[in-house]
Amino acid sequence: MQNKIEVTMGRGAVTIAPHIISSLGIGSCVVLTLYDTKWKLGGLAHIMLPDSKNPNGYHPPYQCADTAIATLIKELRSMRANPRNIVAKLVGGAKMFLSSDDLSPGIGEQNIISVKYILKRNRLPVIAENTGGNYGRSVEFYLDSGKVMVRAIGREDKEI
Amino acid sequence: MNDKKQLLSPEQVDFLAEMMNIGAGNAATALTQVLQCQVDLVIPRVFIIIDEQELSILNSPSLPVVCARMNMVGDVSGDLFLIVPEEQKKDLIRLAEQAMTGTGQSWRAGLTSQESDDLKLSVIAEIGNIVAGAYLTAVHDFCGLNIYHTVPTVATDMVQALLDESLVKLSRQVQHIIVVENEFMVKEKRIKTFLVMIPSIESVKTLANSIGQARMTMVKDGA
Numbered sequence: 001m002q003n004k005i006e007v008t009m010g011r012g013a014v015t016i017a018p019h020i021i022s023s024l025g026i027g028s029c030v031v032l033t034l035y036d037t038k039w040k041l042g043g044l045a046h047i048m049l050p051d052s053k054n055p056n057g058y059h060p061p062y063q064c065a066d067t068a069i070a071t072l073i074k075e076l077r078s079m080r081a082n083p084r085n086i087v088a089k090l091v092g093g094a095k096m097f098l099s100s101d102d103l104s105p106g107i108g109e110q111n112i113i114s115v116k117y118i119l120k121r122n123r124l125p126v127i128a129e130n131t132g133g134n135y136g137r138s139v140e141f142y143l144d145s146g147k148v149m150v151r152a153i154g155r156e157d158k159e160i
Numbered sequence: 161m162n163d164k165k166q167l168l169s170p171e172q173v174d175f176l177a178e179m180m181n182i183g184a185g186n187a188a189t190a191l192t193q194v195l196q197c198q199v200d201l202v203i204p205r206v207f208i209i210i211d212e213q214e215l216s217i218l219n220s221p222s223l224p225v226v227c228a229r230m231n232m233v234g235d236v237s238g239d240l241f242l243i244v245p246e247e248q249k250k251d252l253i254r255l256a257e258q259a260m261t262g263t264g265q266s267w268r269a270g271l272t273s274q275e276s277d278d279l280k281l282s283v284i285a286e287i288g289n290i291v292a293g294a295y296l297t298a299v300h301d302f303c304g305l306n307i308y309h310t311v312p313t314v315a316t317d318m319v320q321a322l323l324d325e326s327l328v329k330l331s332r333q334v335q336h337i338i339v340v341e342n343e344f345m346v347k348e349k350r351i352k353t354f355l356v357m358i359p360s361i362e363s364v365k366t367l368a369n370s371i372g373q374a375r376m377t378m379v380k381d382g383a
């Protein structure tokens with residue numbers, strides 16, 4: 001039986017082959033998938049913010065890049081994944097509204113930079129990404145192959 | 161655990177909802193003039209939300225919508241969205257087309273598909289402009305707050321993708337989202353729109369104060 005787990009904004013999940021993890025409507029958020037190529041298990045986080053430094057209160061673990069990656073690695077380790085076999089893929093980080101009076105890089109780009117930096121520090125290679133642009137995306141993460149299917153409105157489906 | 165707090169009292173929330181009802185009425189009147197046909201309003205539903213997980217339109221996060229995004233400036237600052245589900249965009253554009261040409265003929269004859277798409281988006285931007293103005297006028301009439309909005313930028317995409325950048329701000333601090341779910345009846349077509357207001361934290365306080373004062377005056381006048 002193949003199950004599909006749907007992850008909403010700011011949440012995450014881990015599972016094993018042959019299941020699927022999906023996440024919908026990704027704009028400036030970044031979806032990170034970590035996959036253990038040997039044991040065919042992995043996790044997905046729908047990350048909203050580049051870091052969890054926030055004087056105004058508490059963030060759930062999967063909401064921010066730093067805590068999300070730490071939580072994913074911890075979860076995968078508890079499933080006996082070997083960090084050496086883990087590869088990362090990134091989707092999202094768009095800037096949805098292009099306007100002439102706002103030329104700042106936006107939260108999407110900050111999210112991507114932050115996630116890549118933290119992955120590098122953890123020595124996790126990013127083997128594929130579909131990021132940036134000005135359109136939203138939905139993803140399906142197939143745990144039997146580690147493939148990530150990226151869908152967007154009015155564009156062809158893309159497998160990374 | 162969630163330590164977010166509601167900054168508005170239940171009475172203030174009621175008052176805000178009432179203000180948004182009046183705004184919806186204004187919007188229907190404005191649309192009647194623009195579309196040059198009777199626009200009726202089905203009673204709007206107003207939600208004041210403090211957690212993005214409660215946002216009902218995100219129950220289907222990948223729903224295709226067309227969205228006009230504006231910034232509020234003046235006494236209240238923040239983000240403002242007018243959202244129309246993609247399937248109702250066509251109806252809305254056809255109505256605007258009929259109003260402009262007066263005949264029901266297409267005004268787009270002779271345009272390339274790119275030009276035609278741009279024109280459609282600018283129709284939605286203009287409607288966003290008018291509807292947002294109608295709501296902000298209601299706020300002004302009740303509370304005396306001067307709120308302006310910037311020129312809309314329009315995009316068509318999945319609803320959550322369009323809103324997530326603004327929702328991110330919500331997770332950073334205590335904030336309120338005001339959602340007005342409207343249904344307009346035009347020529348037996350139902351057009352569903354969502355107005356999403358995300359005032360900044362200081363602005364929620366400004367709103368709360370002004371609402372408090374406005375209620376006081378109303379009570380006095382009533383007596």
